Amino acid sequence: MDEPEFRVVDPLRRFLWWFSPPAAIAVIGLILVLVTGHVTGPLKHITVVRAMLASKREFFEDEQVKRILMANGYQVQITPVGSFELAEKEDLDTFGFVFPSGQSAADRVRERRQGQHAIAFRPFFTPIVLATFREYADALVKAGVAEQQSTSLYYDLDVDKMVELIDSGALWSDQGLDNRNRIIAQSPDPCRTYSGAVYVGLVAFARYRHPPAGEAEAVKMGRELKPMFDAEGQHGEDMAPKYFVPEGRSFAPIAVIYEHQFLAHQIRELERNGRLDDQRVLLYPKAQHESAPELISLSPEGDEIGRLLMENADLRQRAVELGFHVLSPGGAPEIDFAGFLGQRGVPVPRSGSGNTETWLPANALLKKMIGEIGDCRW
Amino acid sequence: MPVVRLAVVLLLVLTACTANSPEQVRLSVLATSELADLGPVLADLRRDTGVELTMEYRGTVEAGTELANFDAAWLSTSRFLRLRGGEPALSTSTMLSPLVFGVKAGKAARLGEQPSWADIADHAAAGDLKFGMADPRVSGSGMAALVGVATAAAGTGAALRTADVRCDRIQGFLAGRAFDAPDVIEEFVRRQDDVDAVVAPESAILSLNASGRLREPLKVVYPRDGIVLADYPLMLLRPEKRDAYDRVTQWLRSPAAQQAIMDRTRRRPIDPAVARTGELAAPIGNPLYFPDSQEVLDRLLAAYDRAGTGRQIVFVLDYSKSMAGPRVEGLRQAFAALNGFDRFYVGETVTIVRFAGQVLDERSVTVTRKEDVDALLAVVASDDLREYTAIWSALDEAYRLVHGDASIVVMTDGENNAGLGLAEFLGRKRAAVPTYAIRFGEAGPGELGRVTAATGGRVVDASAKSLLEAVREIRGCR
Numbered sequence: 120m121d122e123p124e125f126r127v128v129d130p131l132r133r134f135l136w137w138f139s140p141p142a143a144i145a146v147i148g149l150i151l152v153l154v155t156g157h158v159t160g161p162l163k164h165i166t167v168v169r170a171m172l173a174s175k176r177e178f179f180e181d182e183q184v185k186r187i188l189m190a191n192g193y194q195v196q197i198t199p200v201g202s203f204e205l206a207e208k209e210d211l212d213t214f215g216f217v218f219p220s221g222q223s224a225a226d227r228v229r230e231r232r233q234g235q236h237a238i239a240f241r242p243f244f245t246p247i248v249l250a251t252f253r254e255y256a257d258a259l260v261k262a263g264v265a266e267q268q269s270t271s272l273y274y275d276l277d278v279d280k281m282v283e284l285i286d287s288g289a290l291w292s293d294q295g296l297d298n299r300n301r302i303i304a305q306s307p308d309p310c311r312t313y314s315g316a317v318y319v320g321l322v323a324f325a326r327y328r329h330p331p332a333g334e335a336e337a338v339k340m341g342r343e344l345k346p347m348f349d350a351e352g353q354h355g356e357d358m359a360p361k362y363f364v365p366e367g368r369s370f371a372p373i374a375v376i377y378e379h380q381f382l383a384h385q386i387r388e389l390e391r392n393g394r395l396d397d398q399r400v401l402l403y404p405k406a407q408h409e410s411a412p413e414l415i416s417l418s419p420e421g422d423e424i425g426r427l428l429m430e431n432a433d434l435r436q437r438a439v440e441l442g443f444h445v446l447s448p449g450g451a452p453e454i455d456f457a458g459f460l461g462q463r464g465v466p467v468p469r470s471g472s473g474n475t476e477t478w479l480p481a482n483a484l485l486k487k488m489i490g491e492i493g494d495c496r497w
Numbered sequence: 498m499p500v501v502r503l504a505v506v507l508l509l510v511l512t513a514c515t516a517n518s519p520e521q522v523r524l525s526v527l528a529t530s531e532l533a534d535l536g537p538v539l540a541d542l543r544r545d546t547g548v549e550l551t552m553e554y555r556g557t558v559e560a561g562t563e564l565a566n567f568d569a570a571w572l573s574t575s576r577f578l579r580l581r582g583g584e585p586a587l588s589t590s591t592m593l594s595p596l597v598f599g600v601k602a603g604k605a606a607r608l609g610e611q612p613s614w615a616d617i618a619d620h621a622a623a624g625d626l627k628f629g630m631a632d633p634r635v636s637g638s639g640m641a642a643l644v645g646v647a648t649a650a651a652g653t654g655a656a657l658r659t660a661d662v663r664c665d666r667i668q669g670f671l672a673g674r675a676f677d678a679p680d681v682i683e684e685f686v687r688r689q690d691d692v693d694a695v696v697a698p699e700s701a702i703l704s705l706n707a708s709g710r711l712r713e714p715l716k717v718v719y720p721r722d723g724i725v726l727a728d729y730p731l732m733l734l735r736p737e738k739r740d741a742y743d744r745v746t747q748w749l750r751s752p753a754a755q756q757a758i759m760d761r762t763r764r765r766p767i768d769p770a771v772a773r774t775g776e777l778a779a780p781i782g783n784p785l786y787f788p789d790s791q792e793v794l795d796r797l798l799a800a801y802d803r804a805g806t807g808r809q810i811v812f813v814l815d816y817s818k819s820m821a822g823p824r825v826e827g828l829r830q831a832f833a834a835l836n837g838f839d840r841f842y843v844g845e846t847v848t849i850v851r852f853a854g855q856v857l858d859e860r861s862v863t864v865t866r867k868e869d870v871d872a873l874l875a876v877v878a879s880d881d882l883r884e885y886t887a888i889w890s891a892l893d894e895a896y897r898l899v900h901g902d903a904s905i906v907v908m909t910d911g912e913n914n915a916g917l918g919l920a921e922f923l924g925r926k927r928a929a930v931p932t933y934a935i936r937f938g939e940a941g942p943g944e945l946g947r948v949t950a951a952t953g954g955r956v957v958d959a960s961a962k963s964l965l966e967a968v969r970e971i972r973g974c975r
Contacts, residue, residue: 196739200586290654298783299722301654305786352656352786353576361728363769366593369726369781384769391770494789496582 167194168215168420173202173313174357174377175218175412178441187433193424201311201356203486206231207497216421218414220377221313223482225413236417240425241450242435243443244411245379246470247317249276249304249402250362255372256400258294262302265402270466272385272395276402278325285347291372298372301350305371308354310495315354317408318375319344319489320479324406330480337484341491348492363399373402378470382442385465395465403470406478411446519547522741527567529637530554530680531698532729534762541757546744556679557637568738569745573637573698573727580791587733589746592758593765595724595781596641598628599685599702599715600694613722614649614670615837621673622842623867628694629685632677633801639677641725642696643797646670648785649722650838656786662796666969671804672842686710694718698727703763703776717776723785728767807863808902809846811895815909815937816879817853817886824910824937825882827959832877834965841870848898849876854885854915856894890916892948896927905930906968907945908959910937919944923951935959935968 170179178184179195188195200208202219206227211217212235219225229237251259256274259265264281265274284302291298309315323340324330331337348354358374361367363384367374381401388396416422427434429448438445439454447453457467480488489495533554543549550571555563557572561583564570570585573594578584598617600608604626608616620626631639644657650670651661675692678684682705685695689711695702699717706714731749733742748754755766765777772778788794814828841847841864851858860876862869888909895905913919933954934945945956957966 196743198587297721299652299654300783300786303655349658349789350653350655350786353579353789360590360767364593364765364767365769365773366595366726366765366781369595369724369784371784387770 164192165189165194166192166420166423167196168418168424169196169198169213170216170218170421170424171198171200171205171208171211171214172218173200173205173220173224174359174380175220177359177380177383178438178443181437181441183437184434184441187431187437188424188427191423191427191431193420193427195424199356201308202313203316203497204311212417214421215418216414216416216424218412219313220412221317222411222413223316223485224313225415226482228415232415232417236419238416238422238425240414240416240429241411241446242414242425242428243379243438243445245377245443246403247314247321247408248376248378248381249373249404250359250376250381251373251400251402252368253398253400254296255291256402258291258296259402262289262294268403268469270468271397272400272466273468274400274402275469276404278321278404278406282322282325282347285350300372303347303350304373304375305351305358306348306354306375307356307358308493309348309489310354310493310497312356314375314377316485316489317479319348319492320485321404321406321408322347323480323488324478330478331484331488334484334487337480337487338491341488344488345492354493367399378468379442382460382465383440386440386442386463389464401468403468407470408479411450519744521547521549522738523549523551524568524738524741524745525566526550526552526569526571526731527560527563528552528554528571529557529560529573529729531573531638531701532571534700534704535758537761538754538757542745542748542754546748548741548745550745556631556635556639558633558640559635564734568733568735569742570732570734571729572732573729574641575730575732576787577637577640577794578732580789580794585732585734587739587742588730589732589750590728590730590767591746591749592729592755592762592767593726594698594700594729594763595719595726596638596645596696597699597702597724598694598696598718598720599705600626600628600718601713602716603713604693605716605718608718611721612718614646614720615722617718617720618646618650618667618670618673619837619840621671622669622840623870624672624843624865625867626673626694627675627692628673628696629676629678629681629688629692630674630696631681632679633798635679636681637727638681638697640794640797641727643667643801644787644794645720645723645725645785647797647800648788649720657788657793659790659792659796662793662800666838667797667800668804668808668845669838669840669842671801672844674804689713698764699777699781700763707763719782721782723783724781725785725787726781729764807844807846808904809848809900810841811848811850811898811903811905813850813852813888813891813895813905813907813909814877815853815886815888815907815911816851816857816882817911818882818884819886819910820937821882827937828908829877831965831968832874835968839965839969841873846900846903847873848895849873850891850895850898851876851879851881852887852891852894853883854887856887856891857881857883859894859898861898885915886911886913887916888913888945889919889922892932893917893922893925896930899928899930903930904954905932906935907932908935908937909945913944919948923948929953933957 176197176199202224205219206224264284265276267274289302306318307315309319331340359376359380361370362374385395414425416425435445439459444452444456445454460467539550558577575584575588630642633639633643647667648657650666676684681695682701702715702717755768755771759766843864846863848861931954932949932952934949934956936956937959942956949955
């Protein structure tokens with residue numbers, strides 16, 4: 120039987136014996152993290168800003184945008200909501216900023232915030248377009264409704280003729296495609312989204328050639344347009360995510376989206392596969408509508424986000440890469456958009472950039488018209 | 498000792514890495530039954546995000562009434578909630594799967610290369626195709642199937658309106674329904690020897706094929722005229738759970754999770770950048786637009802409930818001499834055109850009364866298979882045309898042959914000039930059976946109009962195109 124053995128242990132030495140190696144690793148790790156600039160968490164204070172956004176949330180959901188904001192001490196928590204709903208939300212005041220997609224919703228937000236903090240920023244703009252697939256665009260060319268631009272991804276759309284074609288009840292199969300569905304474009308819900316509402320305005324102008332003169336006419340136009348929108352069936356909120364999946368044709372052959380969504384997709388395709396997606400193409404309405412969405416800050420933190428969007432070079436560069444036309448504080452286009460696309464190898468669309476918003480009915484009349492078309496809950 | 502030391506150091510380092518792992522949270526989720534296959538994915542989700550989803554399973558349609566008791570809902574679609582104005586504000590699509598027919602390979606070959614809903618309805622009505630589908634009152638896939646077949650049957654190329662829902666046109670399709678069990682896949686496995694097909698999401702069919710539980714694998718059929726896609730939105734119901742919800746949706750939409758979902762459940766990624774592999778690389782065809790009205794769905798359900806109640810349709814056909822040539826030819830063509838959505842269907846009783854100066858022939862068949870209908874066509878093909886026209890006597894005979902729920906169709910070109918007179922005919926007491934008349938040439942609308950109107954029916958002019966339309970309308974639900 121062994122004698123019990125006693126050893127004298129120096130507690131400090133024993134502690135260091137165990138403690139030093141992990142401590143060394145922790146220190147090295149910390150240095151690495153500091154050097155690579157990925158410090159977040161407890162080392163730097165991050166302000167979470169709550170925001171309500173419509174289609175422009177894609178910008179804030181972008182990983183690079185998140186990183187840039189984070190590096191500046193901000194994280195945006197997004198509540199996605201259609202522009203019109205956004206403007207009417209009861210808890211509007213609880214958000215740091217809101218970013219509806221179009222002018223009328225922004226006006227309504229300002230109206231509700233009278234006498235309170237409400238500062239507007241216009242960091243970029245993007246037109247509303249009709250996105251489709253190559254064979255459908257070609258069918259529209261054959262039907263005399265669209266014309267290909269000089270570059271392969273873009274077509275000019277004669278909305279007047281398109282509306283005539285839709286009204287006639289024509290089927291895609293009439294144009295030689297293997298699809299017995301009616302020729303229609305699927306728009307987002309006009310009751311809730313700005314792009315859906317603009318599409319109603321676009322179609323109404325094509326049919327009547329003038330905006331409604333008063334409420335009675337707006338109601339009459341809405342009633343007459345209703346069957347065309349009923350044919351689309353149930354409206355969703357944002358058509359883009361479903362348009363870009365490989366199964367996109369099985370959701371809708373033509374979807375009303377924003378130009379930036381399409382360009383961002385093409386830029387991603389180039390980065391990923393080294394070539395453009397030549398199956399997806401855009402139809403540019405000849406009477407164009409450019410939405411210059413306003414970020415409306417409702418708090419000092421919101422002001423900071425707005426300021427970063429207007430001033431931070433990285434964010435502004437990223438906005439271009441995401442397909443937006445970036446505006447200077449004075450409202451003029453700033454970064455050379457065509458130059459950027461050209462340099463990336465994305466064909467440059469020819470889009471009317473004049474002031475063509477005049478055909479869009481005044482907000483109250485447009486809403487009256489839309490109220491006749493959809494079962495709006497406002 | 499150094500080994501132990503090294504191990505302890507490693508352990509400390511590793512735990513240090515996960516020391517800031519997110520707070521453990523539990524989310525109660527009301528999920529569509531199909532999502533029971535997500536088990537391994539949810540385990541990974543919990544490991545990576547600290548969020549445990551406790552799933553309770555319901556059908557997507559019935560789930561609408563129970564949302565109040567859960568933190569989140571994960572259904573096959575938000576369409577049904579949206580129709581009732583109850584769609585939650587935060588909703589994130591997570592994956593895709595089209596609703597398809599899984600058809601035994603042998604049967605699929607008989608449906609043709611790329612069958613349409615009409616082809617499927619045609620075979621179902623003829624008793625050639627027995628399928629299982631989920632109950633549309635409970636399940637999103639059952640309801641989507643009903644919407645799909647009714648939209649295709651309406652043939653407008655647009656979303657269904659209330660006026661388009663003509664229940665007769667889906668009765669033939671529904672005649673092929675072998676069961677509507679809550680779990681269609683399990684039920685199909687049990688009954689695979691006597692059922693030919695099952696209506697279910699593509700993911701369920703592909704998984705079933707891979708499971709090795711089938712004696713004959715199923716071919717995935719995407720109806721050529723249009724499919725309905727489910728996008729499985731995860732919807733936040735309790736705003737205070739927002740952080741956990743964000744963690745879950747962000748994780749679910751990450752490329753790695755999307756890949757795992759595809760590999761394990763055979764659903765298609767919502768992320769366009771994740772390449773579809775194997776069977777999922779195939780295109781799935783044209784969309785069917787989803788109706789924007791609860792009333793349309795209610796009508797479809799009413800038609801669904803009525804299906805298979807063994808209706809009778811009695812044709813009273815004029816074979817007098819004046820019908821010779823194009824008229825009797827038109828009548829035969831009208832019968833021959835009754836296929837696809839218009840086919841006489843299994844369980845339907847069809848009675849033909851052929852008459853001239855008297856009843857020449859009567860034949861009654863309750864359809865059990867396609868050959869039964871051929872026998873009826875043989876009666877219509879008869880060249881036995883005779884003198885005189887005894888419309889009221891023939892109609893009187895038709896009423897005698899009616900049992901239960903029925904309608905009567907008279908096809909004639911002449912005035913009554915034999916047998917019972919109108920007054921005598923009208924004087925006889927009988928059950929009210931809706932009666933319609935298809936009028937060829939000079940047949941006077943007056944008397945026919947009186948007789949048909951009294952039963953709730955009407956007179957239809959028989960031009961070449963209207964004949965088929967008339968027969969369709971006549972067979973319609975009342």
